[in-house]
Amino acid sequence: MSNPFDDPMSVQFDFETGALSPCQKKTVRRVSDLSMMFYDSPAVERAILEGDPAVYEILDEEFISSQTDMVLGVTRIFPGKVGNEYHFTKGHFHAQDNQAEMYFCTRGKGYLLLERESGEFQVQPWFPGAITHIPPGWGHRVVNTGRDTLIFVSCFHLSAGHKYEPVVERGFASVVVEQDGQPAILPNPRRA
Numbered sequence: 574m575s576n577p578f579d580d581p582m583s584v585q586f587d588f589e590t591g592a593l594s595p596c597q598k599k600t601v602r603r604v605s606d607l608s609m610m611f612y613d614s615p616a617v618e619r620a621i622l623e624g625d626p627a628v629y630e631i632l633d634e635e636f637i638s639s640q641t642d643m644v645l646g647v648t649r650i651f652p653g654k655v656g657n658e659y660h661f662t663k664g665h666f667h668a669q670d671n672q673a674e675m676y677f678c679t680r681g682k683g684y685l686l687l688e689r690e691s692g693e694f695q696v697q698p699w700f701p702g703a704i705t706h707i708p709p710g711w712g713h714r715v716v717n718t719g720r721d722t723l724i725f726v727s728c729f730h731l732s733a734g735h736k737y738e739p740v741v742e743r744g745f746a747s748v749v750v751e752q753d754g755q756p757a758i759l760p761n762p763r764r765a
């Protein structure tokens with residue numbers, strides 16, 4: 574039987590809303606799904622009691638051909654904070670540590686945090702038009718510091734997988750918080 578993904582295929586991406594059409598899978602992550610990630614635990618408890626708001630959602634479309642397994646993902650991080658820490662993606666390494674990824678910011682503003690398990694760390698300011706190649710071995714998290722939804726498109730192999738444990742255990746080297754009305758990049762208190 575022929576595989577429909579062996580033929581070229583286009584999908585539509587809406588720069589305004591981040592909608593992807595068609596879209597096979599939608600995942601919503603709420604504060605309760607990220608409870609180990611924000612450093613201010615009492616603020617996490619309060620946010621959950623006050624309605625457990627959505628922090629971000631992921632729209633995925635998989636292109637599983639007979640020879641490869643590319644995925645196009647759209648992530649929409651809603652504006653907001655837990656305590657004084659801005660909303661972010663959970664962040665992960667790839668389970669297959671030889672797998673890279675492309676990230677393309679299309680709306681909003683914030684930072685891309687990148688960290689190797691050896692501890693090497695980078696913060697890239699992120700804005701529409703920034704396209705980042707994430708080489709193998711670099712964990713990645715996006716932080717939304719703006720008042721608008723931050724939208725980005727990712728492209729990766731499904732077989733790359735996700736490894737969340739190092740981030741759950743110790744977070745990234747820095748946290749991005751609001752200080753005097755401005756974003757500030759500070760050392761992660763969980764690493765003190």
Ligand code: S6P
Nearest residue numbers: 631646648662663664665727729
């Ligand atoms: C997958 C890729 C993205 C993220 C998404 C949510 O390799 O990096 O599609 O899965 O941005 O982030 P997270 O950290 O919750 O998986």
Ligand code: ZN
Nearest residue numbers: 667674713729
């Ligand atoms: Zn990834």
